[in-house]
Amino acid sequence: MNLEERIIRTIQGALEKRPEITLESHLREDLKVDSLDLLMILSGLEDEFSITIEEDDFLDVITVNDIAVKMRARGI
Amino acid sequence: MELREFYKRFSLDESLAVGTGHNPYYLRIDSGLDEKIQVNGHEMIDLASNNYLGLATDSRVKQAAIEAVQKYGVSLCGTPIATGYLDLYQRLEEKLASFVGLEEAIILPSCYQANNGLFSSIAGPQDLIIVDRYAHSSLIQGIKAAGSKIRPFLHNNLEHLEGILQRSRGYRQVFVVTESVFSTEGSLAPFKEIVQLCETYRALPIIDDSHGIGVLGKSGRGILEEQRIEGYQGIYTASLGKALANSGGMISGKKGLIDYLKYYCPHLVYSTALTPSVLAGTEAVLSIIQSEFGVIKQRLVTYQQAIYESLIEGGFTLAASEAPINSIQSGSKESTFILAKKLYEQGILCTAFIEPSVPVGDGRVRLIAGANLRQETVAEVAEIIKRIGRS
Missing domain, CATH: 3.40.640.10 (Type I PLP-dependent aspartate aminotransferase-like (Major domain))
Known part of the structure; x- marks a missing residue:
């Protein structure tokens, strides 16, 4: 499973509604992610990749792909 | 800082209330939580407050509050x-x-x-x-x-x-x-x-x-x-x-x-x-609970069940509740306001929840029938709900 697939699986696990998620999905508009959902997603990513994430570093993400870009920038 | 820009940031988006023709928030109440309450000059049934046991206007609680004011002031x-x-x-x-x-x-x-x-x-x-x-x-x-x-x-x-x-x-x-x-x-x-x-x-x-x-x-x-x-x-x-x-x-x-x-x-x-009145009022409520809880709770459960059955008969989708609360899954914020409006127009005051109080697109209309209501009033509510559901 590649990085993007692992991110999408993590987001699916964090959102109870399990919507269809692609790299282009907008977190707020398409997936209806609110601030607590975002915290759930970040917690899930911490567990999935065994890293620590500062919430502030991810406040500007708009799409799922933005998360992937940030993760790659951390060398994952 | 530009003052005009600062205050412009606080303009309220009223499109939802305007679009649905109803704003369920900050309704003016002109009475206490009696059997029927006065809302914007209309007589309504209160299914919105959290007055579960119906003790907010109980004469013993009011008396305790009055005596505290007389003894200690406000x-x-x-x-x-x-x-x-x-x-x-x-x-x-x-x-x-x-x-x-x-x-x-x-x-x-x-x-x-x-x-x-x-x-x-x-x-x-x-x-x-x-x-x-x-x-x-x-x-x-x-x-x-x-x-x-x-x-x-x-x-x-x-x-x-x-x-x-x-x-x-x-x-x-x-x-x-x-x-x-x-x-x-x-x-x-x-x-x-x-x-x-x-x-x-x-x-x-x-x-x-x-x-x-x-x-x-x-x-x-x-x-x-x-x-x-x-x-x-x-x-x-x-x-x-x-x-x-x-x-x-x-x-x-x-x-x-x-x-x-x-x-x-x-x-x-x-x-x-x-304040002294609140302290004394709360103490009086605790005393009533200790002596009458069984009877009051029975009414609360009976009312919740009657309203639940009418909602099911009316075709509403409900959240699985384990408390004396009936919560209708009303979907979008528009649908939530429209349902609240229908209830309001029929004389029922409810609580409408939209985001951020609930997840986006997962609105709720909550109904709590306090134990102070009479059985006939709850029967009236049930009929109204069934009618709205069928319409």
Whole structure:
């Protein structure tokens, strides 16, 4: 499973509604992610990749792909 | 700073209310919570307030409040640490702690303040706070103010919670925070199991029992009684403005912690103490609960069931409620406002929840039939609901 697939699986696990998620999905508009959902997603990513994430570093993400870009920038 | 730009930021988007022709918020109430209430000059049935036991206008409670005003006046004009610590205040602290079965309690001006003040007094950046995804705004805001690491868990999902607890190492303290009754849904937390998980993973449980106190348990003592949780070692908060029919909030737990909060919880130390009438009114409600809870609760359950059946017959989709709450899953915020409007036009006052109070697109219309209503009034409500459902 590649990085993007692992991110999408993590987001699916964090959102109870399990919507269809692609790299282009907008977190707020398409997936209806609110601030607590975002915290759930970040917690899930911490567990999935065994890293620590500062919430502030991810406040500007708009799409799922933005998360992937940030993760790659951390060398994952 | 450009003043005009600053104030422009605060313009309110009224398109939802304009588009649906209804704004369910800040409706002007011109009466007390009687059998029928006056709303914007119309007579309506109150299914919106949290007056579960119907004691907000009980003559004995009113009398207790009046006598307190006659004896003490309307305010002590001071915080509890200064001139606000009346004999009534101390007595109510003791009675509340004893009522919920814990060592000691403090009383704040609201449960919002209790929840806001608690976390910044007991937690900091080295700590982890694990919180139910659906927890009330007061808990979330309080938790955020503490600056701790926050990890939400899926609503009432013990497996998810345990997974987080298993991975939570290296923190100074770990807290698990939830509510007894999630008021938009009526769902109940599996709190006994949460307490057990906390024991296993050496975390401290914190419960907000605002919709449970005076409602849950065989004698109305709340979630700890309901789920037979003995020797609770965690922290307990609750509102005094719902079933207890007054105002204010409480924090209860171990004596050492409560003594500490009396000096180090700024929301308590720097807030004017609750007024004599409220203190006496709450005490009177506790006394009524202790003598009449069985009869009152029976009415509450009967009314909830009657309304539930009418909603099902009317074709509404309901959240699975385990409390005296009926919660209609109303979908988008537009649909939620439209349903609230239909009920309003038929003389029923409900509570409409849209985001951010609930997840986006997952609106709720909540109906709580207080025990003060007459059976005929509840039958009238049931007929209206069925009619709206069929239309």
